[in-house]
Amino acid sequence: IERFDQARAASVLVSDKPEADKLAAISVIAARGDRDALSLLTSVEASSGGAVKGAASSAIGAINSTLALWDAGQNIWYGISLGSVLLLAAIGLAITFGVMGVINMAHGEMVMLGAYTTFVVQQVIRTSFPELFDWSLVIALPLAFLVAALVGLAIERGVIRLLYGRPLETLLATWGISLVLQQAVRTIFGPTNQEVGNPSWMSGSFDVGQLAITWNRLWILVFALLVFGVLLYVMKHTPWGLRMRAVTANRRMAASMGIRTPWVDALTFALGSGIAGIAGVALSQIDNVSPNLGRGYIIDSFMVVVFGGVGNLWGTLVGAFSLGIVNKFLEPYAGAVLGKIVVLVLIILFIQKRPRGLFALKGRAVEA
Known part of the structure; x- marks a missing residue:
């Protein structure tokens, strides 16, 4: 009617x-x-x-x-959507940077490994078990976590543990590792983008008033918040989380209490890398899967961690969504590239006023 x-x-x-x-x-x-x-x-x-x-x-x-109000609402949704992606990419970095103080330039490549794991899983399913395609992401999640975590553990045990207290050498070493990983993936899978399909439950969109919401972005938001919640529980309510927080607060005191800080470092780095791997599973649904996938997120991830407060998960959450929303409101006026530059300048100015970020950890001690 x-x-x-x-x-x-x-x-x-x-x-x-x-x-x-x-x-x-x-x-x-x-x-x-x-x-x-x-x-x-x-x-x-x-x-x-x-x-x-x-x-x-x-x-x-x-x-x-x-319509102006609906457009503002659409930009907020786009910003929240971008923020969920940044949260997934940055949350693992927040742990390793917070506990170990290591600037891991290969973190983006852990994301890339997770995305390629998803691609391999889907190829196997397409070939041998096509009826399971809608379950491909569920199958890929633990495998991506395991692959990225094992690579991260190997990097920490083989390289980073030899460079603690030498931040410049660590930065250069992890940057070199990122190039090696990119070239290895390029050699195995080729330099071109790989196709990762969307399961039926992540395809399509729906409207809420004048808002257009895609299912894949909505599920990524839900997934990001779920990962955040699980990680928060691990950090707050498990013995392993207690050890990580103890090492973050005061490494020497934690060691004197019998905590094996080298293994805390190793397993924390593996955990952060594994989370980056499952971030790659999510990003494979909205971005091109290529050897350069991680490069586009490493700078944004560091901005989120530094802005929110190093080692603070709540700060990472607020920082990711804040930067996502600000980016999307700036893009119509300044363009995508200039918008990111403006955000970077604003963060630099903010850090000059609050060097420890939005939510600084209290009682943090930094030792060599």
């Missing part, structure tokens, strides 16, 4: 009906409040005069105000 009324009102506006009928039709069209209604009323305003023109102008103003 509503569609019929809308169609009838639209036909009245382009007919020779009396002015009273046209005014009533304008009210019906204005109540719809979408862009099609705006386009129709704009043409009516241009071709009419008197009371009809005035009513159309008033309706256009009201619709523009409503």
Whole structure:
């Protein structure tokens, strides 16, 4: 019935009906409040005069105000969506950087390994078990975590543990490792993008008013919050989390209490790398899977961690969503690249005022 009324009102506006009928039709069209209604009323305003023109102008103003609010809401959703991606990419880095003080330039490659693990899992399923394709991401999650965690453990035991207290050498070594991992993946899978499909439950979109929400972005948001919640529980309510927090607060005191800090470092690095791996599973659904996948997230991840507060999970959560929303509000005016530059400048200015970030850990001691 509503569609019929809308169609009838639209036909009245382009007919020779009396002015009273046209005014009533304008009210019906204005109540719809979408862009099609705006386009129709704009043409009516241009071709009419008197009371009809005035009513159309008033309706256009009201619709523009409503659409501006919906556009702001859409930008907020895009920002939350971007923030969930940044949270997944940064949360593992927040742990390793917070506990170990290591600047891991190969963190993005852990994300990339998770994405390629998803690709391999889907290839096997397509070839041998096509009926399980909708379960491919569920199967890929533990495998991606395991692959990235084992690579991270090997990096920590083989390289990083030899460079503690030497941040410049650590940064250069992990940067070199990132190049090695990129080239290894490029050699095995080729330099071109690989196709990772969307399961049926992550395909399509739905509308909420004038908001367009895609299922894959919504599920990634839910997944990011779930990972955050599980990690928060591990950090707060398990013996292993207690050890990590003890080493973060005061490494020497933790060692004097019998905590094996070298193994805390190793397993923490593996945990952070594993979380980056499952971030790669999620990112494979919205980004190109290529050897350069991780490169696009490493700088943003560091910005999130530094802005939120090193080692603080709640700070990482707030930082990720804040930067995501600010980025999406700046993009229409400054463009994607300039918008990121503006965000980086703002973070630099913020860090000058609050060097320890938004939510600094209390009692943190930094030792060699």
